[in-house]
Amino acid sequence: MGAGAAGLGAFGAYTLFGGGSSAPAGPAVKNSAFVFVKPHAVTDKANALVREGLEAKGIKILGEGELSSKEIDEQKLIDQHYYAIASKATILKPAELNVPKDKFKDKFGLDWDAALSSGKVFNAMDACKELGIDASQLNKLWGESKKAGTMVKFGGGFYCGKISSGGGWSGKKEIYVFNGFFMNMRSAFTAPGKKIHWYSVEWEPSTLSWADFRGKVLGPTDPKEAPADSLRGKILTGWKDLGLASEPNVGDNGVHASASPFEGLAERMNWLRATCDKDDYCQSLVKAGISEDTIKNWSVDPQVPYGEGKKGSLFDALEDLDAADCTKKAIELNGLK
Numbered sequence: 001m002g003a004g005a006a007g008l009g010a011f012g013a014y015t016l017f018g019g020g021s022s023a024p025a026g027p028a029v030k031n032s033a034f035v036f037v038k039p040h041a042v043t044d045k046a047n048a049l050v051r052e053g054l055e056a057k058g059i060k061i062l063g064e065g066e067l068s069s070k071e072i073d074e075q076k077l078i079d080q081h082y083y084a085i086a087s088k089a090t091i092l093k094p095a096e097l098n099v100p101k102d103k104f105k106d107k108f109g110l111d112w113d114a115a116l117s118s119g120k121v122f123n124a125m126d127a128c129k130e131l132g133i134d135a136s137q138l139n140k141l142w143g144e145s146k147k148a149g150t151m152v153k154f155g156g157g158f159y160c161g162k163i164s165s166g167g168g169w170s171g172k173k174e175i176y177v178f179n180g181f182f183m184n185m186r187s188a189f190t191a192p193g194k195k196i197h198w199y200s201v202e203w204e205p206s207t208l209s210w211a212d213f214r215g216k217v218l219g220p221t222d223p224k225e226a227p228a229d230s231l232r233g234k235i236l237t238g239w240k241d242l243g244l245a246s247e248p249n250v251g252d253n254g255v256h257a258s259a260s261p262f263e264g265l266a267e268r269m270n271w272l273r274a275t276c277d278k279d280d281y282c283q284s285l286v287k288a289g290i291s292e293d294t295i296k297n298w299s300v301d302p303q304v305p306y307g308e309g310k311k312g313s314l315f316d317a318l319e320d321l322d323a324a325d326c327t328k329k330a331i332e333l334n335g336l337k
Helices: 013-017 044-056 069-074 077-081 083-091 101-108 112-117 124-131 135-148 182-190 210-218 231-237 261-271 280-287 292-298 314-318 323-334
Strands: 031-037 060-068 121-123 151-155 158-164 174-178 195-203 255-257 303-307 310-313
Touching (some): 031 044, 031 261, 044 060, 044 231, 069 077, 069 182, 069 195, 077 182, 083 121, 083 158, 083 182, 101 112, 124 174, 124 182, 135 158, 231 255, 261 280, 261 292, 261 323, 280 292, 303 323
Parallel strands (some): 121 174
Antiparallel strands (some): 031 195, 031 255, 158 174, 303 310
16 A cells, blocks of 8 residues: 555555454453654654654554555545545535535525536535636635635535635636635645655553543644643654754644544544454454444444434544443444434
């Protein structure tokens, strides 16, 4: 798959987890996560800092490698990673989206079905092709739409904006675009020459909780709030010596890590093409009665029943839980389907 994978064959990363059938169940399962240095921070020095920082906390690196922007683009790996927002921007066509027709008409004064049949409705990726513009140009037009009030929010991470001419194409054009902001986010991973440097890791929950892994080892999303000895804290203070082009910020904060054992599984399945039969945590979920189909469906962070008529993000419900507790919560959510 990616170049530089440490001793891993293509798509064979998870032979290193041991056999699926012999995977331990319940509390014996270790915490396992997917970590990667973000494209803006990939340098030899930054990669080494992350590797050494993980190992210094007793975190075992099971595999390491790189994925190029070409692979990320062609396999839509970043789109799957941010599925909740990317599905509306690059994966699904407008006709496949569950658009609230009343909200669309209230905002734009046009029936959704009429807009769809007019051929003026596009996801963000197709909007760039239709207008002959790149991600940064679409992002500018998206900002103008927001400022002009010609944008509507349908739900979490689900927006539609009316984009008007003025972006450099000939003739007057007005189109409706879904999640136009995502293309700019995507280009940070897919622009020529970009890449991520990844680590597949595991550790004992008894020695490091998941909450401390994220809060103390990784550091908060805003690197300025991160502990000085956390990975994000170290990348912030040492960014010049590490060879980064600019100071890290909330978006470009150096490094990503899974928010829960389940999210780690979902990310291994996406980025490394891990299969359930060779992943210890996936096998522990199957042994607990959660089907592989459910695990696959959950890997894109759907809205699931929370009980008492409430629904919410699957990933949010499992965030910061250690492996055993994450499995326990997953069993509870599975019973509410």
